[in-house]
Amino acid sequence: MEFFGISLPGLLSQLLLGLVNGSFYAILSLGLAVIFGLLNVINFAHGALFMMGAVITWMAMNYFGINYWVMLVVAPLIVGVFGVVIERLLLRWIYKLDHLYGLLLTLGLTLLVEGVFRSVYGVSGLGYDTPDLLSGGTNLGFMFLPNYRAWVVVASITVCMLTWFVIEKTKLGAYLRAGTENPRLVEAFGVNVPVMITLTYAFGAALAAFAGVLSAPVYQVSPLMGQNLIIVVFAVVVIGGMGSIMGSILTGLGLGVVEGFTKVFYPEASSTVVFVIMVVVLLIRPAGLFGKEN
Amino acid sequence: MKYKHTTLALMLAAAGLATGAAHAQEKVTIGFITDMSSLYSDVEGKGGATAIQMAIDDFGGKALGQPIELLTADHQNKADIAASKAREWIDTQGATMIFGGTNSGTALATAKVAQEKKRVYINNGAASSALTNEQCSPYTMHYAYDTVALAKGTGGAVVDTGGKTWFFLTSDYAFGHALEKDTSTVVEAKGGKIVGAVRHPLNASDFSSFLLQAQNSKAQILGLANAGGDTINAIKAAKEFGIDKTMKVAGLLVFLSDIHSLGLKNVGGLLHTTSWYWDKDDASRKFANAYFAKMKRMPTDVQAADYSATMTYLKAVAAVKSTDADKVMEYMKKTPINDFYAKNGVLRPDGRMVHDMYLVEAKQPADSKKPWDYLKIVKTMPGESVFTTKAESKCALWK
Numbered sequence: 001m002e003f004f005g006i007s008l009p010g011l012l013s014q015l016l017l018g019l020v021n022g023s024f025y026a027i028l029s030l031g032l033a034v035i036f037g038l039l040n041v042i043n044f045a046h047g048a049l050f051m052m053g054a055v056i057t058w059m060a061m062n063y064f065g066i067n068y069w070v071m072l073v074v075a076p077l078i079v080g081v082f083g084v085v086i087e088r089l090l091l092r093w094i095y096k097l098d099h100l101y102g103l104l105l106t107l108g109l110t111l112l113v114e115g116v117f118r119s120v121y122g123v124s125g126l127g128y129d130t131p132d133l134l135s136g137g138t139n140l141g142f143m144f145l146p147n148y149r150a151w152v153v154v155a156s157i158t159v160c161m162l163t164w165f166v167i168e169k170t171k172l173g174a175y176l177r178a179g180t181e182n183p184r185l186v187e188a189f190g191v192n193v194p195v196m197i198t199l200t201y202a203f204g205a206a207l208a209a210f211a212g213v214l215s216a217p218v219y220q221v222s223p224l225m226g227q228n229l230i231i232v233v234f235a236v237v238v239i240g241g242m243g244s245i246m247g248s249i250l251t252g253l254g255l256g257v258v259e260g261f262t263k264v265f266y267p268e269a270s271s272t273v274v275f276v277i278m279v280v281v282l283l284i285r286p287a288g289l290f291g292k293e294n
Numbered sequence: 295m296k297y298k299h300t301t302l303a304l305m306l307a308a309a310g311l312a313t314g315a316a317h318a319q320e321k322v323t324i325g326f327i328t329d330m331s332s333l334y335s336d337v338e339g340k341g342g343a344t345a346i347q348m349a350i351d352d353f354g355g356k357a358l359g360q361p362i363e364l365l366t367a368d369h370q371n372k373a374d375i376a377a378s379k380a381r382e383w384i385d386t387q388g389a390t391m392i393f394g395g396t397n398s399g400t401a402l403a404t405a406k407v408a409q410e411k412k413r414v415y416i417n418n419g420a421a422s423s424a425l426t427n428e429q430c431s432p433y434t435m436h437y438a439y440d441t442v443a444l445a446k447g448t449g450g451a452v453v454d455t456g457g458k459t460w461f462f463l464t465s466d467y468a469f470g471h472a473l474e475k476d477t478s479t480v481v482e483a484k485g486g487k488i489v490g491a492v493r494h495p496l497n498a499s500d501f502s503s504f505l506l507q508a509q510n511s512k513a514q515i516l517g518l519a520n521a522g523g524d525t526i527n528a529i530k531a532a533k534e535f536g537i538d539k540t541m542k543v544a545g546l547l548v549f550l551s552d553i554h555s556l557g558l559k560n561v562g563g564l565l566h567t568t569s570w571y572w573d574k575d576d577a578s579r580k581f582a583n584a585y586f587a588k589m590k591r592m593p594t595d596v597q598a599a600d601y602s603a604t605m606t607y608l609k610a611v612a613a614v615k616s617t618d619a620d621k622v623m624e625y626m627k628k629t630p631i632n633d634f635y636a637k638n639g640v641l642r643p644d645g646r647m648v649h650d651m652y653l654v655e656a657k658q659p660a661d662s663k664k665p666w667d668y669l670k671i672v673k674t675m676p677g678e679s680v681f682t683t684k685a686e687s688k689c690a691l692w693k
Binding site: 007010014017018020021118122125126127130137143144149218219224225228229260263264267268270271 | 335506
């Protein structure tokens with residue numbers, strides 16, 4: 001069977017690869033959506049935090065011999081703490097200002113962080129081996145799927161679903177959502193909103209770092225790895241609807257798949273297709289696919 | 295009679311004054327513009343600036359009695375930035391030579407500016423053969439390698455060892471297109487066949503989709519018509535998806551920095567073409583060690599060529615006692631280049647500097663005896679056999 005000259009197995013394998021990339025988009029856009037929802041900050045530093053997760057994982061392995069599985073937990077914690085520092089020292093001063101200031105501040109942070117890592121490690125990247133447990137691959141009949149890529153999809157969808165559950169279905173999540181709507185009122189009920197905000201930013205940063213650890217064996221660990229992803233991820237958030245949790249997860253996965261198919265039918269457009277979709281969505285639904293119109 | 299002598303003397307004096315005045319303005323200023331921060335910056339980047347500065351220092355730091363100045367900028371792989379920066383340097387900073395860097399798109403744009411403004415234009419990092427072919431200029435010196443030499447070197451060697459059917463993974467801009475086209479010509483001339491190609495955006499991060507398409511083509515050879523970070527990620531993904539078990543990967547433009555980044559266990563056996571290797575001979579090792587002392591990395595062939603080309607230019611300026619681009623180019627075209635980088639290098643009328651190229655193979659991890667011991671020279675290829683020939687050339691200056 002063939003579709004537009006591409007065999008069915010060919011399409012299936014591209015669908016699967018699209019899901020792998022979509023998993024990274026989902027987990028990164030989720031973090032952005034959570035941060036934007038509560039802090040109203042467009043966190044441009046997300047790509048840098050993602051990169052830090054990967055580089056810290058590489059450093060731990062090469063300088064201290066700490067393995068991948070430990071770093072899957074530790075790297076997000078370290079970057080989360082870095083997030084606390086950023087929020088406490090810098091971001092909290094600009095909440096009252098226009099969105100643009102947050103964007104500029106976090107963009108500046110990105111340039112700083114990337115610059116430091118670039119001057120130390122260069123741009124060619126550092127190799128990180130796939131953990132032994134997940135090395136090798138499975139022949140699915142229509143394609144050879146490296147086990148590690150399958151793990152990426154499973155791990156990121158699990159984390160995304162957990163996050164969604166916590167925010168939408170638990171009491172803590174209820175505070176968070178209430179804090180987004182009306183922080184003053186929530187504070188009046190005795191909830192410490194500033195701490196909640198700090199922890200939210202830290203959590204968003206940790207999510208980015210988690211994606212970074214996941215990506216370390218897939219891409220070369222390089223100071224520029226976040227830069228390549230972040231612009232696409234922003235488009236994902238805009239398409240899904242700013243602040244919508246489930247929206248950003250589904251959009252992330254979906255756009256990964258669309259991008260994957262573009263790579264088969266018209267590869268030259270694969271880096272722009274997401275933005276074309278963004279323009280169309282903004283024209284039809286300015287608040288995004290899952291966003292609420294005010 | 296006496297009157298005539300006086301006039302002559304006055305004229306000579308005036309001429310002397312005039313040359314004196316011209317000398318006073320003739321400060322050598324080199325404007326170096328390359329990718330300083332993105333995917334090609336390990337290939338040349340700051341290391342290229344360091345190599346140029348080393349050449350300036352070794353030359354004594356002065357030319358025509360004045361200190362030599364080096365300006366540097368990051369073109370961010372954007373042709374408009376590269377061209378406007380070159381224009382600005384020539385118009386306001388008195389740049390006498392524009393040293394263009396990696397990325398053929400930026401190089402073609404900058405070479406045009408240099409031609410219009412009559413300034414010497416040297417390029418090492420950009421590979422597109424158009425620089426000395428369709429778009430050749432009397433002021434361009436294309437020094438290190440080009441897509442034709444890479445195609446004839448690697449492409450020819452691979453077809454000779456039985457790799458007859460090819461699939462290209464091509465970077466979607468001037469350089470990738472040129473490399474794909476030039477390699478296809480070589481492969482087809484030798485009886486090989488091109489079964490397909492996929493063009494990916496510059497600086498793509500995920501290559502798995504493209505690689506599966508390559509695998510489905512059932513070609514024997516996967517030709518990588520890309521460079522730097524793109525080549526690295528493509529080779530890494532080819533390994534992960536087991537593509538290297540069914541196809542043989544041919545890196546058409548591979549740099550030492552790529553091999554270093556990937557590690558020999560991922561690239562051992564990779565056949566490619568280079569214009570220079572640091573462990574080639576004593577003179578090369580001497581330069582490489584001096585460079586290593588500054589950068590803590592061994593130089594790529596582009597960085598070595600940056601040193602050599604700067605030295606060639608400065609010697610020419612000193613010899614003709616002028617920065618006039620026509621005079622400097624004329625001198626460089628008639629003077630053979632001999633140093634650690636090139637043996638009897640000849641600058642042709644089309645702007646191509648012809649010198650030996652090397653077919654090299656990445657060593658297996660067990661054969662690497664010291665840090666940066668990565669390559670084995672398989673064959674030295676005389677320049678005449680790999681660069682564009684007069685019969686193939688479309689350059690109007692070489693007819």
